[in-house]
């Protein structure tokens with residue numbers, strides 16, 4: 027699971043008011059190189075919840091992202107490289123996503139988060 | 149849908165998704181594309197082959213997702229998968245540009261395709277491509293425009309589905325059904341922050 031996916035998912039358990047961002051429990055992280063597309067990153071940047079990405083990347087062992095950012099940084103290759111790496115190259119292979127309000131764990135196996143709810147959570 | 153059917157489907161989709169082709173919308177190439185109810189992953193694979201930058205396949209069924217991962221590997225495609233029920237998908241923001249889907253037609257559960265369409269129009273910022281039975285055409289259009297946040301709803305072409313190849317549980321009488329390929333445009337979602345759907 028990429029952090030791109032983490033940036034979109036939230037806990038939708040009945041009664042939870044703010045299920046985003048999900049906390050990450052790491053068992054195994056893998057890195058896979060992919061080609062960087064600067065235009066793609068520039069388009070995506072305004073839609074990313076930045077703090078969630080910074081925290082998630084740090085949990086996955088990557089602490090290079092700046093906390094404070096603005097769109098002028100998209101001109102810097104160094105910034106784009108780091109953004110790209112955190113968002114698209116880090117994968118949570120095994121572990122869990124944890125609901126920030128209830129502590130309910132959604133397991134991640136073979137890179138696939140299981141967000142299925144139990145009957146009493148719908 | 150079998151993997152070997154992918155080629156034919158690609159032909160159909162290419163016409164609508166290649167930004168250089170005439171008559172196309174530029175909804176797939178370089179975009180974030182979600183495949184809702186991805187099954188073994190055919191539509192998502194098609195999107196990836198057509199140049200989608202990131203593809204996210206979502207399905208309720210773990211066995212389907214396993215096959216979808218293997219198919220993606222075989223095709224050397226890099227696809228993200230999530231196991232979730234579309235009806236209670238927890239989602240934030242407008243990162244997905246385009247949704248492609250072949251939802252269940254509701255032979256077992258009536259209106260299941262409408263649940264999918266509702267969610268698709270909430271998470272997509274640019275376009276939704278979806279297959280629905282031709283017999284429900286008027287209903288789909290009305291609901292999409294009036295209730296589901298669509299600013300336009302257009303049938304791109306009519307296809308014939310050989311159903312038994314897709315669903316083993318179907319009765320014989322539904323061997324061949326007419327299916328519409330739709331393109332919906334969501335109302336401007338941009339900037340409206342939504343924690344949830």
Ligand SMILES: C[S@@+](CC[C@H](N)C(=O)[O-])C[C@H]1O[C@@H](n2cnc3c(N)ncnc32)[C@H](O)[C@@H]1O
Pocket residue numbers: 149150184185186187188189190191206207208209212232233234235249250251252253
């Ligand atoms: C008609 S099949 C389409 C499969 C694939 N898109 C294709 O074209 O080959 C519908 C898929 O939706 C999935 N599905 C059905 N209900 C669902 C739900 N509530 N949430 C998520 N997926 C669902 C099924 O597991 C199945 O894989």
